Amino acid sequence: MDLISLIKARRSVRLYSEEPIKDEELEILLEAARWAPTGANLQPWHFIVVRDENTRKEISKYAKFFFFKSSHVGNAPCIIVLCYEKEKSRFGIYDVTLAGGNILLAAESIGLGTCWIGAFDEKKIKELLQIPENVSVVALITVGRPKEKPTAPPRIELEKIVHYETWSNVKRKSFSDNFLKSGPLSIFRKLIKYVSI
Ligand SMILES: Cc1cc2nc3c(=O)[nH]c(=O)nc-3n(C[C@H](O)[C@H](O)[C@H](O)COP(=O)(O)O)c2cc1C
Incomplete structure (x- = not known):
């Protein structure tokens, strides 16, 4: 592995x-x-x-x-x-x-x-x-020796904990990234969010 x-x-x-x-x-x-x-x-x-x-x-x-x-x-x-x-x-x-x-x-x-x-x-x-x-x-x-196989507890998304150069700079995926990787409904939601920022 x-x-x-x-x-x-x-x-x-x-x-x-x-x-x-x-x-x-x-x-x-x-x-x-x-x-x-x-x-x-x-x-x-x-x-x-x-x-x-x-x-x-x-x-x-x-x-x-x-x-x-x-x-x-x-x-x-x-x-x-x-x-x-x-x-x-x-x-x-x-x-x-x-x-x-x-x-x-x-x-x-x-x-x-x-x-x-x-x-x-x-x-x-x-x-x-x-x-x-x-x-x-x-x-x-x-x-x-494990007698259980625990499921992974969730982790906070990188976007919420990683800052670039200064505290106020959090990473945002580019609009085109989001657009290409998402389904039609979430594209619409993200479009609204993107426009409203
Ligand atoms: C600093 C620290 C203290 C922890 N203390 C305990 C503890 O006292 N008892 C326990 O059962 N697990 C303890 N844990 C394990 C965490 O609960 C566990 O790492 C966390 O829930 C994430 O789950 P994972 O290790 O399966 O990814 C501790 C982990 C860390 C890093």
């Missing part, structure tokens, strides 16, 4: 089979993480791989934000906890997030499902995993 198709095919998976993640698979994910860019190449990151069932269940207790609980966390056969050393870089959060993005895509490329978990009690997770004071936990990533 080419990269763009892979990016589009990746979904947050929240239902996994119990089959464990193999060391070779984990290595692919962690290698992908390690090759992400970091500010000044400082690489302040650490990745904690949790496969022990009891620890995973404990983690799942703290994977919540007010009433929003990610109950799937305890059912994933593997959780990767993304951390960085705070004093090593002031860009640690971005570095780790880029590494995490690589993990999601690398997992997709080998048929594994993942979900980024941002809602968790950092203090409790740090206590549980004996993470030192100077280390910050950015996210948890659940990893497993």
Whole structure:
């Protein structure tokens, strides 16, 4: 699969089979993480791989934000906890997030499902995993073999979020583009809209 198709095919998976993640698979994910860019190449990151069932269940207790609980966390056969050393870089959060993005895509490329978990009690997770004071936990990533094929949640159209050169310049397709690619009814609607701008 080419990269763009892979990016589009990746979904947050929240239902996994119990089959464990193999060391070779984990290595692919962690290698992908390690090759992400970091500010000044400082690489302040650490990745904690949790496969022990009891620890995973404990983690799942703290994977919540007010009433929003990610109950799937305890059912994933593997959780990767993304951390960085705070004093090593002031860009640690971005570095780790880029590494995490690589993990999601690398997992997709080998048929594994993942979900980024941002809602968790950092203090409790740090206590549980004996993470030192100077280390910050950015996210948890659940990893497993998908037992569901989620449909893609919608994305906002590029026209609404992309600006060219300055904020006020949003891209508008040229009238001829619209005219050629649309059916008669929408052509009429667009004609009215175009004329009224
Ligand atoms: C910063 C961030 C935090 C997220 N936190 C959670 C979370 O706590 N629990 C969860 O189930 N999904 C979480 N997600 C997954 C999103 O819900 C998901 O990416 C989004 O709905 C788009 O779906 P997709 O990943 O299938 O494209 C998070 C994603 C991001 C990027």
